[in-house]
Amino acid sequence: MRASLSARAGLVSALLLLAFLLVWHLGVAGTGRTEAMDPEYAALMGQSATTGRSAMPGPLDVGATIWRHLRDPFYDRGPNDKGLGIQLAHSVARVGLGYLLAVLVALPLGFLIGMSPLMSRALDPFIQVLKPVSPLAWMPLALYTIKDSGLSAIFVIFICSLWPMLINTAFGVAGTRREWLNVARTLEVGPLRRAFTVILPAAAPTILTGMRISIGIAWLVIVAAEMLVGGTGIGYFVWNEWNNLSITNVITSILVIGLVGMVLDQLLARAQRLVTFPE
Amino acid sequence: MALFDDPFDARRRLRRGGCACGAHESQAAHDAAAAAEAPAEARAERLVEGAVMRALFPRDATRRAFLAAVGAGAAAAALREVLPIGFVTEAFAQAGAPERKDLKVGFIPITCATPIIMAAPMGFYAKQGLAVEVVKTAGWAVIRDKTLSKEYDAAHMLAPMPIAISLGIGSTPQPYTMPAVENVNGQAITLSVKHKDRRDPKSWKGFRLAVPFDYSMHNYLLRYYLAEHGIDPDTDVQIRAVPPPELVANLRAENIDGFLAPDPVNQRAVYDGVGFIHLLSKEIWDRHPCCAFAASQAFATETPNTYAALLRAIIEATAYASKPENRKEIAAQIAPANYLNQPVTVVEQVLTGTFADGLGSVRRVPDRIDFDAFPWHSFAVWILTQMKRWGQVKGDLDYRAVAEKVYRATDAAKLMAQAGLNPPAATSKTFVVMGRTFDPDRPKEYLDSFAIRRAS
Numbered sequence A: 001m002r003a004s005l006s007a008r009a010g011l012v013s014a015l016l017l018l019a020f021l022l023v024w025h026l027g028v029a030g031t032g033r034t035e036a037m038d039p040e041y042a043a044l045m046g047q048s049a050t051t052g053r054s055a056m057p058g059p060l061d062v063g064a065t066i067w068r069h070l071r072d073p074f075y076d077r078g079p080n081d082k083g084l085g086i087q088l089a090h091s092v093a094r095v096g097l098g099y100l101l102a103v104l105v106a107l108p109l110g111f112l113i114g115m116s117p118l119m120s121r122a123l124d125p126f127i128q129v130l131k132p133v134s135p136l137a138w139m140p141l142a143l144y145t146i147k148d149s150g151l152s153a154i155f156v157i158f159i160c161s162l163w164p165m166l167i168n169t170a171f172g173v174a175g176t177r178r179e180w181l182n183v184a185r186t187l188e189v190g191p192l193r194r195a196f197t198v199i200l201p202a203a204a205p206t207i208l209t210g211m212r213i214s215i216g217i218a219w220l221v222i223v224a225a226e227m228l229v230g231g232t233g234i235g236y237f238v239w240n241e242w243n244n245l246s247i248t249n250v251i252t253s254i255l256v257i258g259l260v261g262m263v264l265d266q267l268l269a270r271a272q273r274l275v276t277f278p279e
Numbered sequence B: 001m002a003l004f005d006d007p008f009d010a011r012r013r014l015r016r017g018g019c020a021c022g023a024h025e026s027q028a029a030h031d032a033a034a035a036a037e038a039p040a041e042a043r044a045e046r047l048v049e050g051a052v053m054r055a056l057f058p059r060d061a062t063r064r065a066f067l068a069a070v071g072a073g074a075a076a077a078a079l080r081e082v083l084p085i086g087f088v089t090e091a092f093a094q095a096g097a098p099e100r101k102d103l104k105v106g107f108i109p110i111t112c113a114t115p116i117i118m119a120a121p122m123g124f125y126a127k128q129g130l131a132v133e134v135v136k137t138a139g140w141a142v143i144r145d146k147t148l149s150k151e152y153d154a155a156h157m158l159a160p161m162p163i164a165i166s167l168g169i170g171s172t173p174q175p176y177t178m179p180a181v182e183n184v185n186g187q188a189i190t191l192s193v194k195h196k197d198r199r200d201p202k203s204w205k206g207f208r209l210a211v212p213f214d215y216s217m218h219n220y221l222l223r224y225y226l227a228e229h230g231i232d233p234d235t236d237v238q239i240r241a242v243p244p245p246e247l248v249a250n251l252r253a254e255n256i257d258g259f260l261a262p263d264p265v266n267q268r269a270v271y272d273g274v275g276f277i278h279l280l281s282k283e284i285w286d287r288h289p290c291c292a293f294a295a296s297q298a299f300a301t302e303t304p305n306t307y308a309a310l311l312r313a314i315i316e317a318t319a320y321a322s323k324p325e326n327r328k329e330i331a332a333q334i335a336p337a338n339y340l341n342q343p344v345t346v347v348e349q350v351l352t353g354t355f356a357d358g359l360g361s362v363r364r365v366p367d368r369i370d371f372d373a374f375p376w377h378s379f380a381v382w383i384l385t386q387m388k389r390w391g392q393v394k395g396d397l398d399y400r401a402v403a404e405k406v407y408r409a410t411d412a413a414k415l416m417a418q419a420g421l422n423p424p425a426a427t428s429k430t431f432v433v434m435g436r437t438f439d440p441d442r443p444k445e446y447l448d449s450f451a452i453r454r455a456s
Helices: A002-028 A039-043 A059-071 A084-115 A117-130 A135-146 A149-174 A178-186 A191-229 A234-243 A247-275 B027-037 B040-056 B060-070 B072-082 B085-093 B111-118 B140-148 B160-167 B217-228 B244-252 B265-271 B297-302 B304-321 B324-334 B344-352 B377-389 B399-406 B409-418 B443-448
Strands: B102-107 B131-136 B154-158 B176-181 B183-185 B187-192 B208-211 B238-241 B258-262 B275-280 B291-296 B354-356 B362-364 B369-371 B431-433 B436-438
Touching (some): A002 A059, A059 A247, A084 A149, A084 A247, A117 A149, A135 A149, A135 A191, A135 B140, A149 A191, A178 A191, A191 A234, A234 A247, A234 B244, B102 B111, B102 B140, B102 B304, B111 B183, B111 B304, B111 B324, B111 B369, B140 B154, B140 B160, B154 B160, B160 B176, B160 B377, B160 B399, B176 B297, B176 B399, B187 B217, B208 B217, B217 B238, B217 B377, B244 B258, B244 B265, B258 B265, B265 B275, B265 B344, B291 B297, B291 B304, B297 B304, B304 B324, B324 B344, B377 B399, B377 B431, B377 B436, B377 B443
Parallel strands (some): B102 B154, B208 B238, B208 B258
Antiparallel strands (some): B154 B291, B183 B369, B187 B258, B187 B275, B354 B362
């Protein structure tokens, strides 16, 4: 029964996709009009001006472009033209580094806040003010103070993926059930051991939820950050193709960004399942 | 450009256009003849003599009067008495090895950056012993920040930007230098195809127009053009700052009615069938500057040989790009994704000046864009008058001092001479903008002559 449900769901998904592609294809199909144009003039004009083709690419164009990128993902034709694989590697590396830094800061700090009501109250105003700041608002400040665009992008990832992890860790730690803590206290467990053997396992699912939200945010932010600082990365790729008004390539990168984001999210979802326990 | 004109010739023409001596049909023919005549050493000596004469007589009229009075031979002899020309020639010829070889230069993907970009694939940097990486950058503010943070050693900027940065308008003041102009002309007013029948600017009230940046020639030229037609750019129309890549998309979406922008944006709008070229910027002011090559003061003083080598590469590339016969080759070099990322035919139309205007005809304007490195001080003064006119600069201004501090005409002249090009003798000139003559010595009178202006 379960298998047949997922089979049916897959079928519906495929039908929806097919319908979408068909509407898309028909929606952008050119009128095929060829105006009576001076041939010399027509030679200087683009397809959309001479044949009335829509500027929006169809699904077949996008498919061809994706295939072209997939066939040769690691080419390098100079500092501003690299394959999609290289661009993705740069973005993933930046996200990984910024995210790792955020983990290193957020988990201990979250523990501290969760275990100490005093620190929780004291740090709360700062967190509340900094949490809603848009990633790009940090960019000029980062560029100006760090004086390195690569590090600035990593800093922006760091600062934006920090808050959900911090808040979730603090929440998870503070929400450890009183009975367990009392048992630990009765058994005279030291504070460090209590943190690692009682609180951490209890808070782990909440912490992982925070980490999962954070990786999503980090992947959202990297595109915007790279569009701004340029150089390498999938965000730069999008900007460069936008600069060329190549909607086909922009759609291609949107798909790729979505897929990579999904993979990152699934990795953490799997980790989350590992630490979740039935009570 | 004329290579080795006799600086002691009172009749020598100093204006650009045609040929410097008047004996040849074009500048190219003149150069070829001069290069064929003069051996390398004599050329260097002549260049130094030219530089010395320029230094002694910054004004053409004085020099001519002096030469006419004492005669060229006597003048040359007198000069040799006081200055050991040979020694100076030697000092000029010895260019030190660059302190650093690996450099990063930022650019915005528009045809104004042509010399900066093409110097990489066409080997102009390599010829000076430099390994330069030209890095495409998303916007003017990022270019400024990356140059300030020394991530870029030098960068492509808008001609008014080094002035704005030096004065601290729109940012904190920083000492900036602009040793070379990149291009002259090369902009256009493009309107949406739906306005094909509204060519008279007087009918443009209520238009939403766009320029790429506030401190840009685009902004000043568009405002100038509108104001000359009695349209107040601040109240009658809306002028927005929109980054170049978004201009065509906004035009297509009918979000704006038109823009004054750098190429290839204008040609791209035509190519995509969404706009037509209403006016080339050269029809507002022929040979106006647009983009610039800028570097921080620190880079120039800390690594002078590198700075000189880089500037030499830029100046030589600019001279190469100024020749019409090279333009197709250049278009093919800079169009790929690594640089401009545009269809070759679009870039070619811009550089060769044979282009579709979006109204159904093919126009032939060979100097639609041209490349001329010399940073005239009068350009800076004009820019300052417009900054003042539109209220970007308030209070009293020492036009001349700012111009001389930022626009490094002497650096450019020295290196142009070293590169075997003939820099102009003066650093200031008058020019005509839409029928109005601009005298760089009387900026205030010029400013006061405008009916529409914000400045008090």
